[in-house]
Amino acid sequence: MNAPARPAPLIAAGDIPFLPRGVRLEDDRVRGIRVLQAPERAMQLDAIGDAILSELDGHRSMAAIARDLAARYNAPEQRIAGDMRDFLTGLIERRMVFLRDRP
Amino acid sequence: MKDLPAEARDLDGHPVTPGLPMAMLAEVTHRCPLACPYCSNPVELTRAAAEMPPEDWARIFREAAALGVLQVHVSGGEPGARRDLAQIVASARAAGLYVNLITSGIGITRARLEELDQAGVDHVQLSLQGIRPDMADRISGHPGSWGKKMAFAGWVAEIGFPLTINAVVHRQNMERLPDMIDLAETLGARRIEVATVQFHGWADLNRAALMPTREQAGFARRVVNDARIRLRGRMVIDYVPADHHAIHPKACMGGWGSTGLNVAPDGTVLPCHAAASIPWMRFENARERSLGDIWRLSNSFNAFRGTAWMPEPCRSCERKTVDFGGCRCQAMALAGDARATDPVCSRSPLHAQVVARAEEDAAAVETGFTYRRMKKGG
Numbered sequence: 001m002n003a004p005a006r007p008a009p010l011i012a013a014g015d016i017p018f019l020p021r022g023v024r025l026e027d028d029r030v031r032g033i034r035v036l037q038a039p040e041r042a043m044q045l046d047a048i049g050d051a052i053l054s055e056l057d058g059h060r061s062m063a064a065i066a067r068d069l070a071a072r073y074n075a076p077e078q079r080i081a082g083d084m085r086d087f088l089t090g091l092i093e094r095r096m097v098f099l100r101d102r103p
Numbered sequence: 104m105k106d107l108p109a110e111a112r113d114l115d116g117h118p119v120t121p122g123l124p125m126a127m128l129a130e131v132t133h134r135c136p137l138a139c140p141y142c143s144n145p146v147e148l149t150r151a152a153a154e155m156p157p158e159d160w161a162r163i164f165r166e167a168a169a170l171g172v173l174q175v176h177v178s179g180g181e182p183g184a185r186r187d188l189a190q191i192v193a194s195a196r197a198a199g200l201y202v203n204l205i206t207s208g209i210g211i212t213r214a215r216l217e218e219l220d221q222a223g224v225d226h227v228q229l230s231l232q233g234i235r236p237d238m239a240d241r242i243s244g245h246p247g248s249w250g251k252k253m254a255f256a257g258w259v260a261e262i263g264f265p266l267t268i269n270a271v272v273h274r275q276n277m278e279r280l281p282d283m284i285d286l287a288e289t290l291g292a293r294r295i296e297v298a299t300v301q302f303h304g305w306a307d308l309n310r311a312a313l314m315p316t317r318e319q320a321g322f323a324r325r326v327v328n329d330a331r332i333r334l335r336g337r338m339v340i341d342y343v344p345a346d347h348h349a350i351h352p353k354a355c356m357g358g359w360g361s362t363g364l365n366v367a368p369d370g371t372v373l374p375c376h377a378a379a380s381i382p383w384m385r386f387e388n389a390r391e392r393s394l395g396d397i398w399r400l401s402n403s404f405n406a407f408r409g410t411a412w413m414p415e416p417c418r419s420c421e422r423k424t425v426d427f428g429g430c431r432c433q434a435m436a437l438a439g440d441a442r443a444t445d446p447v448c449s450r451s452p453l454h455a456q457v458v459a460r461a462e463e464d465a466a467a468v469e470t471g472f473t474y475r476r477m478k479k480g481g
Contacts, residue, residue, distance in 0.1 A: 010335075020265065022225050031123065037173060037201045039203060039226035039267055040203055040226065040294075042173040092336050094339055
């Protein structure tokens with residue numbers, strides 16, 4: 001083992017992520033930033049985090065969102081999918097993002 | 104009412120720079136049906152007659168939001184002891200705040216919980232004193248508490264609120280920590296906060312009955328570590344360890360006057376819920392002046408801002424901006440000096456003495472409690 005092990009992802013391409021009740025995206029007008037508000041936590045979001053979370057509609061899969069974002073920002077889809085997987089895994093660990101039950 | 108200073112200076116007169124607060128603890132009442140012997144409320148409780156009306160709370164919430172506060176923790180005592188709780192909650196939401204309801208679950212019926220849902224409660228934190236009726240009812244001093252809490256947790260799940268379980272652990276319930284974590288999972292909690300009793304105020308009166316042993320502190324750490332791996336992605340475990348057995352003190356409040364403030368039932372504004380235990384400190388009241396002025400200019404908030412006030416060994420310590428010299432209230436309680444290095448820090452000259460006293464308390468056979476109750480009359 002050389003590099004520290006990356007924690008196993010908690011989301012797959014076909015999973016449909018959403019913000020559960022009690023978690024919402026907001027403007028922090030005093031600080032001029034975007035925040036993710038959750039039970040007893042407020043997290044500052046950078047532009048990428050904000051762009052990802054703004055797409056979570058509870059209908060599209062992570063892969064579909066990555067495709068849409070890649071088209072909109074003219075960026076490599078694979079890199080966006082990787083960023084999304086890492087970012088959303090962190091939020092799933094904190095219970096700030098949920099996944100729809102698979103049928 | 105004396106004027107506030109014109110500039111922000113610490114207790115030695117060094118200039119300090121107030122930041123922006125993130126969170127506010129709103130103790131809307133100190134009344135509570137429970138009598139937990141480690142209650143975080145001050146030993147001198149505020150009486151019902153001195154509680155602020157909802158209009159004052161509404162104004163304070165608006166001032167808090169304008170100041171940068173994002174979240175309010177509506178707490179007590181038991182906030183449900185206030186009949187106008189829903190009105191208070193609604194005004195916090197109207198001010199744009201995220202509302203956490205911190206409750207024992209006792210005294211809030213299903214109908215009232217629905218009313219609180221309508222009012223905009225975002226998240227419910229339910230306290231847990233133990234597992235099973237015998238333990239929970241004895242520690243909370245309230246017969247029947249366990250059954251009421253379990254019913255309440257069921258309504259929380261039915262309505263759909265996100266739930267956090269707050270499990271306070273100490274010598275008399277630490278062995279049941281694995282069961283508490285299992286229970287939180289069964290209740291559908293997204294989070295469990297495992298908080299070892301902090302020995303201020305009421306808990307300090309009960310040290311001999313509550314102080315965990317070193318073995319228990321180690322056990323709790325292992326249980327938490329194992330559960331974090333097992334429950335990854337299913338439940339978050341936040342852990343406040345037993346700091347009398349630690350090497351470094353806890354970064355209390357993330358630094359004095361840096362991120363949080365506490366408003367007591369009568370409007371007194373404190374840098375932390377235990378700050379009234381510092382006898383020389385004077386506090387402002389949000390009914391008399393704006394929260395912004397209090398946050399920026401009051402002597403109480405500025406006293407321990409920054410690092411210039413620190414004595415040695417903190418002053419030359421590389422961790423001074425990590426743990427900020429530890430907890431000022433604990434320094435007051437254990438060293439008799441609020442500006443001393445928190446004596447739970449292994450670098451404090453009082454550390455050995457504090458550890459010896461903790462071990463002595465942990466070895467005590469005492470199991471009886473001094474319960475938290477309001478004095479009669481007065």
